[in-house]
Amino acid sequence: MTPLLEVQNLSKSYPVGRKGLFGKRMMQVLREVSLSVQPGEVLGLVGESGSGKSTIGKAVLRLIEADSGTVRFDGQDLSTISHADLRRLRKDMQIIFQDPYASLDPRKTIRAVLSEALDTHKLHMGTARADRLTELMTMVGLSPAFLDRRPHEFSGGQRQRIGIARALAVEPKFIVCDEAVSALDVSIQAQVLNLLADLRAMTGISLLFISHDLSVVRYISDRVMVLYLGKVMEVGPADQIHFAPRHPYTAALISAEPSLKHESNRIRLTGEIPSPLTPPSGCVFRSRCPYALPACAETVPPLRDMGEGRLKACIRDDIL
Amino acid sequence: MTAIPVPKKTRLLPAIPRRMILPSILLAALILIPFAAPLITGADPVQISVRDRLALPSWEHWLGQDEFGRDRLARVLYGGQVSLTVAFVATTLACIFGTLLGLIGAYFRGPFEFVTTRLSDVVLCFPPILLALLVVTLFGPGAGTLVAVLSVLYFPSFARIAFSEALRVSSLDFVEASRALGTPSHRIVLGTILPNIAGPVSVQYSLTAAAAITIESGLSFLGLGVVPPAPSWGQMIRGARQFMNQDPLGILIPCVALILTIYAINFFCDRLRDTLDPKGALGGGKDETSVPVAARVTPSDETADVVASIRGLRLQLMSPGGPVDVIQDVSLTLRANQCTALVGESGSGKSLSSLALMGLLPGAIHQAGGALRLRRKSGQMVDLGTLTAKELEDVRGNDVAMIFQEPMTSLNPIHKVGAQMVEAILSHRPMPYADARTRAIDLLELVGINEPARRFDGYPHEMSGGMRQRVMIAMALTCEPRLLIADEPTTALDVTIQAEIIELLQRLRTEYADGLSLLFISHNLGIVSEIADRVAVMYSGQVVEEGPVSQVLNSPHHPYTVALLESMPSSHEELHSARGDRLRAISGTPPLPDARPSGCAFRDRCPIAIPSCADAPPPLFNSADGDRQVRCFRAPEAGSEAAR
Numbered sequence: 001m002t003p004l005l006e007v008q009n010l011s012k013s014y015p016v017g018r019k020g021l022f023g024k025r026m027m028q029v030l031r032e033v034s035l036s037v038q039p040g041e042v043l044g045l046v047g048e049s050g051s052g053k054s055t056i057g058k059a060v061l062r063l064i065e066a067d068s069g070t071v072r073f074d075g076q077d078l079s080t081i082s083h084a085d086l087r088r089l090r091k092d093m094q095i096i097f098q099d100p101y102a103s104l105d106p107r108k109t110i111r112a113v114l115s116e117a118l119d120t121h122k123l124h125m126g127t128a129r130a131d132r133l134t135e136l137m138t139m140v141g142l143s144p145a146f147l148d149r150r151p152h153e154f155s156g157g158q159r160q161r162i163g164i165a166r167a168l169a170v171e172p173k174f175i176v177c178d179e180a181v182s183a184l185d186v187s188i189q190a191q192v193l194n195l196l197a198d199l200r201a202m203t204g205i206s207l208l209f210i211s212h213d214l215s216v217v218r219y220i221s222d223r224v225m226v227l228y229l230g231k232v233m234e235v236g237p238a239d240q241i242h243f244a245p246r247h248p249y250t251a252a253l254i255s256a257e258p259s260l261k262h263e264s265n266r267i268r269l270t271g272e273i274p275s276p277l278t279p280p281s282g283c284v285f286r287s288r289c290p291y292a293l294p295a296c297a298e299t300v301p302p303l304r305d306m307g308e309g310r311l312k313a314c315i316r317d318d319i320l
Numbered sequence: 321m322t323a324i325p326v327p328k329k330t331r332l333l334p335a336i337p338r339r340m341i342l343p344s345i346l347l348a349a350l351i352l353i354p355f356a357a358p359l360i361t362g363a364d365p366v367q368i369s370v371r372d373r374l375a376l377p378s379w380e381h382w383l384g385q386d387e388f389g390r391d392r393l394a395r396v397l398y399g400g401q402v403s404l405t406v407a408f409v410a411t412t413l414a415c416i417f418g419t420l421l422g423l424i425g426a427y428f429r430g431p432f433e434f435v436t437t438r439l440s441d442v443v444l445c446f447p448p449i450l451l452a453l454l455v456v457t458l459f460g461p462g463a464g465t466l467v468a469v470l471s472v473l474y475f476p477s478f479a480r481i482a483f484s485e486a487l488r489v490s491s492l493d494f495v496e497a498s499r500a501l502g503t504p505s506h507r508i509v510l511g512t513i514l515p516n517i518a519g520p521v522s523v524q525y526s527l528t529a530a531a532a533i534t535i536e537s538g539l540s541f542l543g544l545g546v547v548p549p550a551p552s553w554g555q556m557i558r559g560a561r562q563f564m565n566q567d568p569l570g571i572l573i574p575c576v577a578l579i580l581t582i583y584a585i586n587f588f589c590d591r592l593r594d595t596l597d598p599k600g601a602l603g604g605g606k607d608e609t610s611v612p613v614a615a616r617v618t619p620s621d622e623t624a625d626v627v628a629s630i631r632g633l634r635l636q637l638m639s640p641g642g643p644v645d646v647i648q649d650v651s652l653t654l655r656a657n658q659c660t661a662l663v664g665e666s667g668s669g670k671s672l673s674s675l676a677l678m679g680l681l682p683g684a685i686h687q688a689g690g691a692l693r694l695r696r697k698s699g700q701m702v703d704l705g706t707l708t709a710k711e712l713e714d715v716r717g718n719d720v721a722m723i724f725q726e727p728m729t730s731l732n733p734i735h736k737v738g739a740q741m742v743e744a745i746l747s748h749r750p751m752p753y754a755d756a757r758t759r760a761i762d763l764l765e766l767v768g769i770n771e772p773a774r775r776f777d778g779y780p781h782e783m784s785g786g787m788r789q790r791v792m793i794a795m796a797l798t799c800e801p802r803l804l805i806a807d808e809p810t811t812a813l814d815v816t817i818q819a820e821i822i823e824l825l826q827r828l829r830t831e832y833a834d835g836l837s838l839l840f841i842s843h844n845l846g847i848v849s850e851i852a853d854r855v856a857v858m859y860s861g862q863v864v865e866e867g868p869v870s871q872v873l874n875s876p877h878h879p880y881t882v883a884l885l886e887s888m889p890s891s892h893e894e895l896h897s898a899r900g901d902r903l904r905a906i907s908g909t910p911p912l913p914d915a916r917p918s919g920c921a922f923r924d925r926c927p928i929a930i931p932s933c934a935d936a937p938p939p940l941f942n943s944a945d946g947d948r949q950v951r952c953f954r955a956p957e958a959g960s961e962a963a964r
Contacts, residue, residue: 042897048814049785061500090502103493107515117501155909156666166497185665185843190887190905197897212815215890220897239896256819258846259890260873269816272784288816 002075003036004174004206005060010034010069012055016277027276029055031230031284032069034303037174042200042207044221044238046214046253050276052230053210057176060208061093062086074173091121094167098179100159104151110137110162111147117169132169140165140195157188164195174206182211193220214257218242223309226250229276229284232303236310246320247312249285283314291319337595343588350584354400363391365398366549374567386570387559388549396577399551404581406463406546407532410470415525417471418478419514425479426486427509436483440476448473452535456544466536466545473535474528481524485517519593526589530582537578553578627695627803627837628654628677628720634689635672635681635861637913644914646685647672648861651940654803657835659825661848661869663884664858667910670841673858674805677839678722679704679712694719695802717748721796723789725808730792731780737791738776744798763794766832768824786817790824797832804828805839810847822851845885849873857881860910860921863940867948877948877955879926920952928954 009032015024029052037043045053059066062078071078073093078086097103104113114133118124124132134144140161151159160180167175177196181189193216199205211217217224217238224241226233226249234247245251252267269288274280280287286296295315303313353360363381369389377384383392418440425436443451455469489495490513498508533553539545540554548555553574560570622629635647647669654660662670675681677692692704696719707715724730732740741760742753751759757776764772767790780788789809796804806825810818829836842848848855849869856866857878865878876882885891886904895901908925911917917924919934926933933953940949941957950957 048816058496063496063499087502087504090500093500095497095500097493097497099493103497105494105512105516108512116498116503120501120503120507157909163497166501170501186845186884187665187887187906188909190889190903191907193889193897194902194905197900197902200897201900213889214815215888215893218893219889219895219903222898242893253815256815257890258815258818258822258844258850260846260849260885266819268819272786272817273814 001038004039004041004074005035005037005208006070006072007033007035007056007060008070008072010056010059010066010071012052012059012064012066025277028279029230029276030059030066033227033230033232034069035225035232035235037206037208039173039206040200040204041223042209042221044217044224045208045210045227046212046217046224047227048212048253048273050229050273051227053227054178055230056227057095057178057208057210061090061095061176063095088121091123091170092172093174093176094170094172095176095178096160096163096167096180098182100156100163100183101151103163104159106151109148109150113151113162113166114147114169117166121170123170136165136169139168139199141191155188157184157191160184160188160192161195164192164199168199171203172205174208176208176210178210179212180209181216182213189216196220214242214254226253229274229279231284231300232311232313233285234310234312234314235303236306237308240308240310246306246310247314248289248291248316248319251320252288252290291316339591340595343584343591346584347588350581351404354397354404357394357397357401360397361391361394363394365390365394365551367391368549374563374570377569383573384569386556387563387567390549392556392570392573395551395556396553396573399553399556399574400577400581402463402546402550402552403533403536403540403554406466406470406536406552407529410467411474411525411529411532413467413471414474414528415478415521418475418480419482419517419521421475422479422482422484423486423509423513423517426483427490427505427513433483436479440479440483443472443476448535449538452539453542453544456539461539461544461547463546463550466539469539470532470535474532477528478521478524481520482517485520486513489513489516523589523593526585526592530585530589533578533581533585537574622693622701624699625656626653626701627656628652628839629693630673630677630690631693632690633673633676633687633692635669635676635685636688637685639684639914641914643688645688646861646913647676649940650690650856650858650861650863652839652856652863652866654837654839656802656837657829658854659829659838659840659852661840661842661852661855662858663842663845663848663855665843665884665910667860667912668858669861670858671807674722674807674839674841677704677803677805678716678720679707680716697800697802717799719799719801720803720805721799721801722805722807723792723796723809725811731788731795733780735779736776737778737780737783741776741791741795741798744795748799760794760798763797764791766797766828767791767794768820769794784817785813786820789813789821793821793824793828797828801836803837803839805841807841808843809840811842811844818847822847826851845873845888846890857884860916861913862921862951863949864922864951865949866940867943871948877950877957878952879928879954880922883925883927930954 010030011032012030013026013028016027033056035043045056047053058064060071073089076089111133114136118129118132133147137144137147142158142161154162181192184192197220209217209220221238223236224238225235226247228249233249234241234245241250242254245254252269255267267290271288274287282297282299283301286292301313301315303311305311367390369385372385372389373387375381375385381391381393386392386395421436425433451473452469456465459465495508495512498512536545537554537557540552541558543558545554546552556574557571564571630650630652633647633650634645636643637646650673652660662673664670676687687705693701694704694715695701704712738760742756745756745759761772761776764775769775769787769790783791810821813821825838829838840851852869854867855869855872856863857880858864859880865872865876865881872881873885876885883906887906889903892903895903906925911921919936920938923929923933938951938953940951941955942949943957948957952958
């Protein structure tokens, strides 16, 4: 099966401040990340702040420009595509944001928010429009009577549903969910997760699900990719990553997650996440890794195939 | 074909608010009156009558005549036409040009940003009057030249404000969403960004118009503006200046006109800013202390280890529709060496309850019932409701401290960490600086900061989020409190860092001084189960279940607690969306405080509600051993209490 989205060696750095008179200090947020999403698949991206997970989400939609690497969507190379073609392709790839309060224009009615997408792509024009808007509202579990209200009249969970409806309006094949449920209260979060699961079953849509919450990611994703300081640490099927992590960072992340079941043998990480400006040599995780060896400082560990669709970037096989 | 729903034009103001009525009328009058001049006076503003020079007010000439015998009323009115036209046309041109430049610069960045900022900088480099003088000298005086000069002079202020505001709005997710939808750039800039920056730009417009009137008058006064004999306010001042001693009225009239107009415009833009800024609409101070409450409860269960107790707390929000109970019935007992967690979703009232314990309620909220009691260092229990503002301040500094979710906003970014800590220490207990410094460094070490002496001289921005939270904890400990309130202290932190902070708080509870009572506010049941001894679950302003953590979280009795636990994906590790499993979510959202259902507040979302739940609000039922309380008619406790 050809993947719907294929990303190869994506790198991105941002200038931060000055170095000397003319030089710029560059902060590398993504280091040669490769990933692929099959049609109908949900890929979870997990990592702490500074891991670059949101940058990946925006770079694959070309909302920001990557420094190097290729992004192929539906067989087309996004980095060489013309502006007009990119605009047309935007119909097939959408994004849902974290903050339901910042993601809707406070001055527009819900009808205007949803119509913007349809107008741009000349979809459901004329009489079909009203039906489509009703259908979208019903799909996300909101009453069509709310169409003429403005965002401030809705709760956070309802706004997030509107954000989902906006993304679904153009019938995309792929949606980036950037911390889409992180800002919601737990009972509302469960409702939105169920909605996403239903949409998945109904439309066969692909998702790139970005979150820092490992349990949420495990529930919604088929495969999970763990990132640390812009590097891929481990990739594999969601349940396996969650219940049998092979990379020390994944293991630490999962054991640090507060849970109702008290874990006696918690892996403790010491120290802070290093600044992306001054990452450790070799393996970027080694400065906090309880299993680090002197050899870890020498070379960047390659992402090795461990079989069963699992990959990890760690030189040690004698642990975990 | 039926009508296509046309996107409605977004209105900037929903309706004219009351506070805008007076300034709007005043401004409209001052603008309209000059243009109604022919209706008010028949006199010609340029007709000279040397015989009547400097004549006093008369029936034909209400305001008298000037040094050439011209009618002053006519001159001030017609002069106003010129002054106002020049000012408003110039301001409008500057506004359109500047705003567009700012918008384009901020949205497209790169070379556009360069052009916008540099162009503005270059113009701003010139002193305004000097630039105006230069242009007028080159092109000759006249209203047309004035308009051109003023619009060039003022466009940078619009460009700058539009640029910075548009930059802020562009970074918001809804603009990104429009880009992701493929909306053409011009529609994003004009349809989405422009309406969202309209507030500050319109305020800038009024301010600039007022300034333009002053500059116009100034230039005309210097003889570089409107060409005589055409009237303008600056011209009138210039003419009357020579006869100031004989005829003070001559200079007074144009000055009053000028002052009134500028005052009206400034009054208007002050009110406009308040109206457009949602925060400006809120009145009331922040630190208002609660008034003592009439009905006081004297609890008898206060053993020596009780650090604080809340009994039947009721908080009301004063709203236009009458008082609303935001907190209905909250009771908690906080003991030394114990951690009590307050759990609930946003709006459940968990933070408000803790702010009440600090005597820090927001101005619009007041205590309407119940008692808040706190043990002071002397061992005496005091009722917070009976304390004066000064005494409360003393309590806050000495007996109870608080840490917040976002450590960056709680630390002053321009002062060194050490200086802030020393200040806190000295404000509680006067001591030599060197001692305070030692104590601050000891505290930094206690909260697990490496190289505390070096960090003491650092700034907050040099630290990571986790370290700043440690500093906040150290700051809270400077007053040696008996009670530490932690309001979502780890929510903004990464999981691995969060685990460390939880560990630190755990350690402090047992190791610090003679034991710390910790009130831990959180929405995360996982964290609560790790840190707390007792937990109180809040829903819509009430405690619905309270008891030992292990019992409440392992066998919850209230259906809301059950629902909270059930909807966490981590409590169902066997479920997976790909297999078609759904999380056991409850429907609906928590009710707003002014729209709670009758009877039990949870009943319309409750899976086990029965008709009688609507009849009366359930009380807190005690368990047989008295260790747990549940607010539900269907809980086992309700049965056991009825049996007794």
